[in-house]
Amino acid sequence: MPVPAPDVVRAADAELVVTDLARSRWFWVDALGFEAIEEDDEVIYLRGYEEFLHHSLVLRKGPEAGLRRLSYRVRTPEDVQRAKDFFAAKGLPTQDVPAGTTRGIGEAVRVEDPFGFPVEFFHHAEQGPRHVQRYDLRRGAEPSRIDHFNVLTPDVQAAHDFYAELGFRTSETIEDADQIYAAWMFRKPTVHDIAFTGGAGPRLHHIAFFVPESHQILRACDILGSTADHGHIERGPGRHGVSNAFYLYLRDPDGHRLELYTSDYYTGDPDHQTYRWDVQDPRRRDFWGHDVVPSWYREGSTALGLDGAPKALVHPPVSEETVHVGADGLGVVTEAELQRS
Numbered sequence: 543m544p545v546p547a548p549d550v551v552r553a554a555d556a557e558l559v560v561t562d563l564a565r566s567r568w569f570w571v572d573a574l575g576f577e578a579i580e581e582d583d584e585v586i587y588l589r590g591y592e593e594f595l596h597h598s599l600v601l602r603k604g605p606e607a608g609l610r611r612l613s614y615r616v617r618t619p620e621d622v623q624r625a626k627d628f629f630a631a632k633g634l635p636t637q638d639v640p641a642g643t644t645r646g647i648g649e650a651v652r653v654e655d656p657f658g659f660p661v662e663f664f665h666h667a668e669q670g671p672r673h674v675q676r677y678d679l680r681r682g683a684e685p686s687r688i689d690h691f692n693v694l695t696p697d698v699q700a701a702h703d704f705y706a707e708l709g710f711r712t713s714e715t716i717e718d719a720d721q722i723y724a725a726w727m728f729r730k731p732t733v734h735d736i737a738f739t740g741g742a743g744p745r746l747h748h749i750a751f752f753v754p755e756s757h758q759i760l761r762a763c764d765i766l767g768s769t770a771d772h773g774h775i776e777r778g779p780g781r782h783g784v785s786n787a788f789y790l791y792l793r794d795p796d797g798h799r800l801e802l803y804t805s806d807y808y809t810g811d812p813d814h815q816t817y818r819w820d821v822q823d824p825r826r827r828d829f830w831g832h833d834v835v836p837s838w839y840r841e842g843s844t845a846l847g848l849d850g851a852p853k854a855l856v857h858p859p860v861s862e863e864t865v866h867v868g869a870d871g872l873g874v875v876t877e878a879e880l881q882r883s
């Protein structure tokens with residue numbers, strides 16, 4: 543008898559380990575404009591202005607930078623138990639997380655998915671102060687709310703199939719006749735809550751935060767330029783092919799990648815169709831055909847297991863970077879060269 547999947551509402555929270563809390567606070571709060579809704583010497587709870595729950599992201603001080611958890615909200619308290627049963631039935635590690643372990647979040651279950659990612663499911667959550675119309679508080683890029691996770695994994699097809707079993711639908715893919723190179727999957731009615739990028743994993747590729755419009759993305763660039771901190775800009779600003787979103791990728795002081803993201807599209811109808819990009823289409827990742835910088839394909843944040851130890855990496859047989867020529871301007875890069883880089 544198959545164990546029913548939990549009813550996942552959306553990507554809702556995440557926790558990153560950072561090595562210098564003060565430096566991280568400067569980047570995420572002073573430069574980007576997140577609100578530090580609660581903090582102490584060990585941890586900072588960051589919040590976007592349109593977030594209704596307690597926070598959007600947790601930065602926790604630690605000796606080595608890494609991804610501690612990606613968290614999804616589930617629809618009912620019973621779905622937390624359902625999540626535990628679903629993963630346990632597959633022989634995957636599960637951990638009960640007492641209420642309040644993460645401030646503002648009730649009891650949760652933390653699991654390791656089949657690809658080594660630390661994933662948490664919760665229902666109960668404190669509502670934070672309503673700052674949607676507190677324009678007097680908005681600063682920096684005026685981040686609104688958490689939007690999605692993107693992770694690096696060597697077998698995108700397997701990850702896609704597993705999250706489809708978890709009830710995620712597919713909005714877009716990048717593929718050719720041989721394989722899927724990337725997939726975007728959703729529970730909330732937008733382009734994605736989770737995306738899989740082909741590459742050595744398990745590693746976090748990025749966490750994305752919605753901003754009101756492209757103006758806030760350009761303002762983030764201007765702010766970082768003003769203080770000569772433009773080195774934190776990795777890719778963009780630009781317009782994605784996949785998702786049609788306007789975007790900017792930044793690297794925080796520990797190298798964690800975040801995306802400022804706006805104006806993707808609605809996917810909520812029951813017959814929403816998957817849009818499939820050919821890996822040879824130069825507009826798939828940047829609608830204006832700009833090159834994707836090599837670091838964007840190659841670098842990510844270490845995933846930490848439920849025991850807190852870094853997860854060993856598994857490399858893919860072929861990666862998109864070695865297949866696509868043209869817009870990436872890289873020509874054919876062999877897998878061996880990639881693994882040496």
Ligand SMILES: O=S(=O)(O)c1ccc(O)c(O)c1
Pocket residue numbers: 690692737750782783784785787801803826827828
């Ligand atoms: O670069 S892609 O157009 O593939 C892309 C699309 C949507 C995203 O959220 C993203 O991170 C990357």
Ligand SMILES: [Fe+2]
Pocket residue numbers: 690692737748750801803
């Ligand atoms: Fe993204």
